[in-house]
Amino acid sequence: MDEKILGIIAGVLTSVAMMPQLIKVLREKKAEDVSIVMMLVLIIGLSLWVWYGILTDDLPIILANGFSVLVNLTLLISCLIFKRKT
Numbered sequence: 001m002d003e004k005i006l007g008i009i010a011g012v013l014t015s016v017a018m019m020p021q022l023i024k025v026l027r028e029k030k031a032e033d034v035s036i037v038m039m040l041v042l043i044i045g046l047s048l049w050v051w052y053g054i055l056t057d058d059l060p061i062i063l064a065n066g067f068s069v070l071v072n073l074t075l076l077i078s079c080l081i082f083k084r085k086t
Helices: 003-016 019-028 036-056 059-082
Strands: none
Touching: 003 059, 019 059, 036 059
16 A cells, blocks of 8 residues: 555545544533543644654645644644533
8 A cells, every 4th residue: 555545545544533423522512521621632643743844845734733732623623612611
């Protein structure tokens, strides 16, 4: 299998992995079970992957992780909005 195709498939799968969680939070307007710390660490890691992709001129890494950053930022913002204060 061509390495670029493998990279694109892996990128698509990891990019959409958080979509079910985001959809659930948006539908239920509840985010008590989502860890804010985990989301922050994930977003930082994904952002570093984007930076790495830019430095190495690797489009699949840039696109997949850039999309993941957007999905996870949306989830983080949703969590901050919908997380109930106890």
